């Protein structure tokens with residue numbers, strides 16, 4: 255990279271000391287150019303200065319472009335372009351036209367395109383490819399667009415350490431990579447400039463992996479809410495003329511939340527079981543899963559975390575049961591009527607077992623649920639070995655499904671045998687919520703059968719039923 259000696263060298267000596275640990279300051283401070291004195295240009299300039307670079311700005315108004323980081327200098331675009339071998343284009347794509355006239359000055363230089371768009375697919379080609387088309391003689395590298403001006407100014411943090419880059423020139427990418435590393439970022443090469451569109455879409459993504467789980471959560475919540483509303487509230491009003499609509503706020507909500515939570519927890523583990531059966535059926539692990547299964551597998555963490563959120567709601571709603579007006583009223587009314595009628599109810603050991611087991615399963619299930627949630631936090635999972643992580647997420651995960659499912663079976667007990675539970679011929683809500691987890695548990699138990707488990711292990715170790723060389727079929731169990 256060429257260094258222009260005509261540009262002021264007033265960089266504070268102490269600023270060089272701010273280089274990230276582990277990197278040594280360059281013996282000669284390299285000069286970099288930034289086009290655009292806006293938010294990103296200024297933050298980037300500040301960060302470059304702190305890491306020992308010299309910075310010169312190319313601006314439309316070099317004499318009145320507002321406060322710039324101390325030690326930098328603003329010039330017109332032409333002079334600035336000629337002063338450095340690497341130029342950051344911190345200007346919106348819509349304003350790139352002026353660059354065309356600078357083609358001779360920018361020839362052979364590395365142009366770093368940091369731009370983003372307001373929407374996906376706004377233009378037929380990516381901003382970086384457009385820039386390359388405007389200045390074919392320059393080496394355009396797409397980089398830094400996934401960082402905000404704020405994060406550049408504050409330095410890399412754990413969540414914001416990566417700089418994705420792409421470009422057609424290996425040397426140009428190396429230069430940008432070196433500089434990003436010096437700024438304390440981890441550079442990740444995403445290939446040629448044709449990948450720029452993908453990088454430009456990164457900052458526009460809005461929780462992409464949460465969309466499907468959130469849709470499932472909203473769909474299930476709406477379904478259970480209306481289903482239980484009709485069965486509990488509307489049915490009682492129509493058939494018995496009683497208005498129990500007040501139950502919507504707590505009783506009904508506390509039936510919806512555990513139902514959604516249990517189904518979503520099961521949905522988190524179901525794709526793994528389906529994938530295992532698919533591998534057994536195909537006799538190989540080397541064939542791709544269908545897209546829907548791939549997508550489902552990729553959002554298991556989100557499904558689990560939303561399920562945990564619903565479980566928390568269930569716990570909070572359950573804790574307030576004893577202080578509810580309705581519950582206190584029912585308990586005191588029943589006590590008073592027993593006293594009046596001189597009646598005592600007999601202690602029911604079966605009921606005591608059922609209630610205690612029900613609560614115990616619920617508490618154990620919730621405890622493990624929380625453990626699963628905690629171990630999915632990056633800071634925790636990073637501290638675990640792969641074996642520890644998969645023990646918690648898989649073994650303890652299935653145990654959680656089992657406890658929570660058993661908790662729900664205990665809640666229903668023998669209610670499913672009573673015809674009056676089937677109001678208007680509909681099964682109770684808890685029974686519906688048991689379908690997916692019960693199917694999951696049965697399928698998982700099938701996979702645990704020694705002969706099935708052995709076959710699956712062999713397939714996962716690379717065994718294939720059809721010989722890839724001669725196409726002959728082999729027996730799985732030998």
Ligand code: NAP
Nearest residue numbers: 290291292293294295313314344345346349369370402403
């Ligand atoms: P900004 O604050 O609006 O600054 C843009 C700069 O471009 C202006 O300060 C101006 O500098 C220059 N400019 C404006 N109109 C121009 C024209 N017609 N011809 C030539 N230069 C012109 O924008 P920004 O937030 O710094 O963003 C700059 C680029 O970085 C954008 O492409 C954006 O997508 C990208 N980006 C921004 C962020 C962020 O956090 N801000 C994060 C990632 C990527 P002069 O007046 O000095 O010429």
